[in-house]
Amino acid sequence: MKLGRLNHIGVATPSIADSIAHYRETMGATDIVEPFDLPEQGVKVCFVNTPTDSGMNGTQIELIEPLGEGSAIRGFLEKNPLGGQHHVCFEVEDIAAAREWFEGKGKRILGPTRIGAHGTPIFFVHPKDMMGQLTEIMETPKGAH
Numbered sequence: 001m002k003l004g005r006l007n008h009i010g011v012a013t014p015s016i017a018d019s020i021a022h023y024r025e026t027m028g029a030t031d032i033v034e035p036f037d038l039p040e041q042g043v044k045v046c047f048v049n050t051p052t053d054s055g056m057n058g059t060q061i062e063l064i065e066p067l068g069e070g071s072a073i074r075g076f077l078e079k080n081p082l083g084g085q086h087h088v089c090f091e092v093e094d095i096a097a098a099r100e101w102f103e104g105k106g107k108r109i110l111g112p113t114r115i116g117a118h119g120t121p122i123f124f125v126h127p128k129d130m131m132g133q134l135t136e137i138m139e140t141p142k143g144a145h
């Protein structure tokens with residue numbers, strides 16, 4: 001497997017509205033996408049786009065707020081009430097081959113491969129098998145970059 005670009009850093013927050021204000025007013029972000037619900041992932045999502053010199057897409061901050069009782073990020077926010085860095089997400093060309101790669105290395109994959117916020121297949125690898133970082137792997141969107 002070949003590591004692709006760092007697509008996004010997932011940041012859990014108890015309030016996307018408060019986080020948007022923080023990124024606008026304190027961090028000077030100018031390109032923030034309207035938040036939307038992803039009930040199948042148990043989160044409300046908002047992308048903060050970061051600029052690049054090349055004009056290619058920059059790495060995003062993916063703000064995630066719990067949606068519904070069974071949200072996967074509720075436990076994280078109970079331990080970290082202010083929120084904070086939750087996961088890193090790297091792109092790969094072929095999601096099935098990437099899954100086989102991590103499985104072959106004995107890494108625990110969390111649940112099935114499913115469609116993520118960018119409309120392409122994703123899966124998560126357990127933080128305890130990844131040097132403490134919850135790691136999302138996503139297939140590069142067709143025609144991106």
Ligand SMILES: CC[C@@H](C(=O)O)C(=O)SCCNC(=O)CCNC(=O)[C@H](O)C(C)(C)COP(=O)(O)OP(=O)(O)OC[C@H]1O[C@@H](n2cnc3c(N)ncnc32)[C@H](O)[C@@H]1OP(=O)(O)O
Nearest residue numbers: 010041045072075076086110116117118124127132133134
């Ligand atoms: C927006 C959609 C999508 C996208 O397209 O980008 C997303 O990003 S959705 C993001 C939310 N979804 C997920 O995170 C799905 C995968 N996550 C999980 O399955 C669980 O959250 C988890 C990683 C298995 C954790 O489960 P939880 O029940 O909350 O905690 P545990 O107590 O079982 O945790 C065990 C152990 O791991 C440590 N931990 C938990 N979360 C993290 C983390 N984000 N980063 C690093 N470490 C983490 C936790 O502290 C426990 O450690 P010990 O206390 O030492 O046992």
Ligand SMILES: [Co+2]
Nearest residue numbers: 010062089136
């Ligand atoms: Co993510």
